[in-house]
Amino acid sequence: MLPDDAAAAVPRAASASFADYLGTHHPGLLPSNRTLGPGTASTDASHLAPHATTIVSLTFPGGVLMAGDRRATMGNVIASRHIEKVFAADRYSVLGIAGSAGIGLDLTRLFQVELEHYEKIEATLMSLDGKANRLAAMVRQNLPMAMQGLAVVPLFAGFDTDRHVGRLFSFDVTGGRYEEQEHHSVGSGSVFARGSLKKLWSPRLDEASAVRVAVEALYDAADDDSATGGPDAVRALWPVVYVVDGAGTRRIPDRDLETVAHTIIDARSSAGREA
């Protein structure tokens, strides 16, 4: 006869999730278990911490690309000029964060460990849809903080190793997961970036021109949104750009981005437009 708990171990093993394990055994370590204390639901904490701004992502044949500017703001103050908001999640996926920066960075770290943990326990990579679903669940867990003004909205992109295409996903604070086509952007400058992408994106971009399109979209966002930082030639700060294709995740080196940024700045200077 099988003892009761021996059979119960089978359904328990269904989840190889690091976040679930933390929730059971070390609940204090989960970002979603941190609360603002006995504030009312109407407490607005959004002015307390820096906000990360614009992320753009676009697909091209054989892969997908994600880029983020380098600015974080607190109200009218620039909190950071160096912040990085786009990260490799694992070998075949990247994510970018917009919204409350500290919570976004915590979420990123947890998500990276979640994917690596699954890979080590199961000896195989999680499917791209599985990764997007896990990220959606983590965003959903942050809903109480989002109600108090500390929302974080990631953008997730990856290479689907079964279908051999790049795919991208956006999320809302309630854990909604939406697969986006062609291109997408999130954050305060996303409206302007999306307008720019609509004109610049084409289905036949190669990797180099996709990088140029992404940097130009961020330039347009920075042009009209005070919370988005443009390329900073004085401090030599360029956007963070990651490419994911069949070979894996790769960060575009700064010297390439410097060339791209200078090309865009020169083209716009010589065009001499005012608006």
Place this chain on the structure above:
Amino acid sequence: MTQQFYVSPEQLMKDRADFARKGIGRGRSVVVMSCRDGIALVAENPSPSLHKLGEIYDRIAFAAVGKYNEFESLRQAGVRYADVRGYSYAREDVTARGLASVYAQSLGAVFTAESKPFEVELVVAEVGHSQDADHLYRLTFDGSIADEPGFVVMGGAADSVVDALRNSWSADLSLPEAVRAAAQSLRREGAGTAVPADAEHHVPPALDPSLIEVAFLERDPDTLRGSRRAFRRIGGPELENLLQHGQDT
């Protein structure tokens, strides 16, 4: 009412140790070697998916012999330990020494308190930035722990593999050379005790890549592959090439 017979603690421990040794002795061998470019892990394992070697963390790997269900649950527990620790402190705060001592406590507690000891033997290997910083912690079923220099062999015919390796191992081996040396010595063992004393002249059959499982802990994964994770499984055509190359030279 049944009468409990008195069994002396010495006898009790001896019985348990014999039981565990018997279980481990039935298994095939695993070799873990420290060499110039990292640590090579080689296991005799006909299954391509039920691994005896596993990744624990950035620079830490796990190798085991014995009962699969027991060492697999220990491996998963080790991955959880490492990931929780790395997440709550920092990645460089996860060390093989910490993990090995937790394993030792767990194995020791089960050996003395539970009705059956674990029938496993483990190695927790950590690759350092230089060869002196490599650690191979060997853990046995009773919770004893040793930091072994050079190489470790576990499993059924460990003694004959150790004898064979003693001649071929040196600290300057490259990873492919180490794998070939380990595979050669495992093959000696695989040929069984029937091989006559003139084993030196005996020509062993070609190495079959489908019967061994190989993994590397690379010393410098960042420059090699741009990754902080040192563990890499070697399989398929890469393993065939690696073993074939040894046959030709």
